[in-house]
Amino acid sequence: MSLARVLKYLSLFLLLVLLIASALMGGAYFYVARDLPRVDTLADYRPPVITRVYSDDGTVIAEYSRERRILVPVENLPQQLIDAFVAAEDSQFFRHQGIDFLSIVRAAIRNVQAGGIVQGGSTITQQVAKSLLLTPERKFSRKFKEAILAYRMEQRLSKEGILYLYLNQIYLGHAAYGVQAAAENYFNKDVQELTLAESAMLAGLPQAPSRFSPYRNFAGAKERQRYVLNRMADEGFITPEEARAAFAEELTIHPRVNRHIAGAAYFTEQVRRYLEQNYGEELLYMGGLEVHTSMNLAMQQAAQEAVRDNLREHDKRRGYRGPLRVLPPAEVDAFVQSQAETLGTTPPAVGSLHEAVVRGADERRLRVRLGAWNGTIERGETRWAGNIEVVAADGRPAGNAEGGRTRLPLGSVVEVRVLKINADGSLALALEQEPLAQGALVALDPGTGLVRAMVGGYDFASSQFNRAIQARRLPGSALKPLIYAAALDRGYTPATLILDNPVIYRQRSATGEETEWRPKNYDDKFLGQTSFREALALSRNVVTIKILEDIGLGYVLNYARKLGIESPQPRDLTLALGSGAVTPLELTSAYGVFASGGVRISPSYIVRIKDRDGRILESIDPADFPEGVGPGQRLLGQSPERVISPTTAYLLTNLLESAVQDGTGQRAKALNRPAAGKTGTTNELRDAWFTGYVPQLVAASWVGYDQERTLGRHETGARAALPAWLAFMQEAVKELPVEHFAVPDTIEFRPIDPRTGLLTTEDAEHLRFEAFAPGSAPTRYSMDEEHLRAQDFFRLDLEDLY
Structure with a gap:
């Protein structure tokens, strides 16, 4: 057979092979392509994004998400960040049509040489297709689909559009999706503030975000940063000198950002519950809501600190309960070593609380060990715990609630507070113990009803029950101002005289048995002829009962509801002693009527809610709905309603000023500005209250045990609750001008x-x-x-x- 004929048959065979291969490829293409998702859907890219909650000054106080992502337009991204990702992931991005065959061949050779998969050949476009349109299965069919989709994407989207999808979708470790979330996570910066060195470190993460995490493996992250910088230099994005300078730049990796602000947990949890109830979990955690609240962050943190400090002081008055535990001698060193590894080499912050191990004592101080540091507790810092005696390790510990002798065996683990770090590196400490009682504090602006601070307990981590709004407790005498306000509207005046004397009320039970009720005052004394003003200031029980009986129980109950008391109240004269449970928020709102001059405004803690597109869903401001409230929108709160006259509101406020100046609330005088308020103490000292206000702010403080029992001897509202109110108000009003309560012209x-x-x-x-x-x-x-x-x-x- 001639050579020409051989070549002819060979050409025909190759043509046939080519036709068969083309047919197979075409068939495979049409078979695979028929079920591929539409690329057009990427034009409406709407990935899960963060719901953010803001305080009244725009500070982010909480975030809720399943994927922590903040969308950023590509035009707002720094060019050096884009260059870093392109150089590291797809240097031909601006030149190929979705598939880079040279990169695929190069990656295949590298993988064969390495004996495994060490490099991928996917372009940025292919990565977007895989992330947004395909499942993560590792099959050839998926790679084929990926290539087809990448080509289609290049035909329908601009390069900038593909980069927008990629840089907002990519996972960069520690729950951060997209470059903005990663910039906040690792550097606590907005993406536009990133340096070249920081941009390169982020661009090194996509290959293995966990393995190269700057938190866990900073050396590995630096090596990836070096690779990215070198690739940028090779591609001409930067000079070699710029690459070396960026690599030498010292980077500060911030602790992982916790977007739940300390001290705000009770408030933000109430917001979260509201959002979940009204919008559902999917929209809450994936819908990117923007929630603006009424919280004043400085006030909120002051409230949390005031509640915690007050509860600790109350607990100390109850005596020391002894060590948290006692370590056997053989376990002490291991405990100290473990604590040292946990705390690291940075001294603990002043004011922070820790566990420490008792190592010895002398007449002047206790010696303890706190991780890597020696510490001392001066005897003056343990006086509240009685006379502490450090005994042998096998001695029995004993706390003493009466302030007598307390035994601490060597190896006792005690709670301490860091007071200062001494020049020699040792720690000056104070003995502490976690309180058993709980507290709550809520504050609102009486002019708007906006809740500025809300604390529902000592520690949200240990108890999420929000006592500020969920706990109904007896208010005791804190309810009396509502009765006295009602009496003012029934003809009483601040100068009216009432006889404070013993009385007996007889009644028959359902069984026909006659019983007697002999109400008494807290001090078991009777003052005789007493003015209306003095009776409220000194919280005289018998006088209040007589006033209630005179003006009528039904009238007072209606009056209380008008002021905002919605909890059921008893229909008997014990109402005068605060025998009907209320929440702190209810009582604060009622006092807010007096502070506002007689106008009731429903409390609000949410100001405005927007969806991810900026459309207002809810607002307290009617001006946010200029065309009326549309579908899916809601006007929050109620319109201000005048419920009592300005005259009555002022007279009651004036009476409560006397309670501060001359009555049971005298500790509040330390505020050094006009203030009105009332203490509340219940039978057996189970609940302690102080509710008071200045013209711009009203707040209620409550203290009690969850499982009701006495707070202790002399633990009245003035002693147990008022200090927290005062400590909070002293911080809260610092930036507020001193104002006197407005006097109506009619007075x-x-x-x-x-x-x-x-x-x-x-x-x-x-x-x-x-x-x-x-x-x-x-x-x-x-x-x-x-x-x-x-x-x-x-x-x-x-x-x-x-």
């Missing part, structure tokens, strides 16, 4: 003889300028009526006096 001031409640001359020995509603001041003078005395049952005959 009349008259000189009164407090002994009789009648007018007196301005040069009289006994004198008080008293405030009155229009026309309610007495018209007769005390000197003409000295024969009048408080008459039996409870008050003077008003018809005789006025």
Whole structure:
């Protein structure tokens, strides 16, 4: 056979092979392509994004997500960051049409040489196709699909559009999806603030985010950074000198960003529950809601600190319960070594709480070990725990609630607070113990109803129950101002005289048995003739019961509901003693009516909610809905409603100022500005309250045990709850101007003889300028009526006096 014929048959055979291969490839293409997702869907890229919660100044206080992602337009990304990813992942990105055959061949050779997969040949476009349109299965069919989709993407999307998808979708470790989330995670920066060195380190992560994590493997991350910088130099994006300078740059890897601000957990958890209830889990964790709240971050953190410090002080008054545990001698060194590894080499922060091991003592101090540091606790810092005696390791520990002797065996583990770091590196410490009682504090702006701070307990990590809004507890005398306000609207005045004397109430039970109720005052004393003002300031129980009986129980219950008390209340005279449970938020809201001049505004902790596209879903401001509330939108809260007159609100406020200046709330005078408030203490000292306000802010503080029991001897509202209110308010009002409570034009001031409640001359020995509603001041003078005395049952005959 001639050579020409051989070549002819060979050519025909090769043509046939080519036709068969083309047919097979075409068939495979059409078979695979028929089920491929549409590339057009990428034009509406809507990946899961973070829901963010903001305080009133725009600070992010919480984030909720399954994939921590913040979308950034490609035009807002620094060019050096784009260059770093392109150089590291796909240097031909701007030149190929979705598939880089040279990279595939090069990667195949490398993998054969390495005996395994060490390098991929996928372009950035292919990576986007795999991430957004395909499953992660490792099959040839998937690679074929990936190539087809990459080509289609290149026909329909711009290179910038593909980069937008890639740089926002890519996983970069530690729950960070996209470059913005990663910049915040590792460098605590906005992506636009990244340096060349930081950009290169991020660009080194896609290959193995966990293995090259800057947190876990900084040396490995630096090697990947070197690779990226060299690739950038090879591709002409930077000069070799710039690459060397960037590699030499010292980087600070910040601790992983915790987007739940310390001290704000009770507040943000309430927001999270609201969002989940109203929008569902999917929208909460994947929908990118933007939630603006009423929280003032400085106030919130001051409230948390005030509650915690107050509970610790209360607990110390109850005595020391002894060490957390006692380590056998053989376990002490292991405990100290483990603690040293956990704490590292940086001294613990001043004010932080830790466990320490008792190693010895002398007359002046206790010696302890805290990780790698020696520490001392001066005897003055242990005085609250009684006379501490350090005994042998086999001795029995004993805490003493009576302030007597306390035994601590060597090896005792105790809680301590760091006071300072001494010049020699040792630590000055104070003895502490975690409190058993709980507390709550809630504060709101009376003019707007916006909740500025909310603390629901000592520690959210150990108890998520929010006592500020979920716990209904007896308010005791803290409810009395509501009764006195109701009485003012029924003709009483601050100068009205009531007889504080023993009374007996008899009633029959359902079985017909007759019982007696003999109410008494906290001090077991009776003052006799007592003014309305003095009775509230000194929290006289019997007087309050008489007032309630006179004006009517039904009237007071309706009045309380009008002020915002929604919890069920008892329909008997024990209401005067605060026997009906309320939440701290309810009581704060009711006092807010007095502070606002008689206007009730429902408390709000959410100001505005937007969806990921910026559309307002909810708002407290009607101006956010200029065309009316549309589908899927909601106007939050209720319109302000006047529920009592400005005159009554001011008179009650004026009375509560007396409670601060001369009554049970005198500790609040330390605020050094006009303030009104009332203590509350329940039977057996189970609940302690102080609710008070300045013109711009009203707050309630509560202390009690979850499993109700006495707070301890003398633990009244003034002692157990007021200190937290005061500590909070001292911080909260620092930036607020000193204001006096506004006096309505209708208020009349008259000189009164407090002994009789009648007018007196301005040069009289006994004198008080008293405030009155229009026309309610007495018209007769005390000197003409000295024969009048408080008459039996409870008050003077008003018809005789006025």
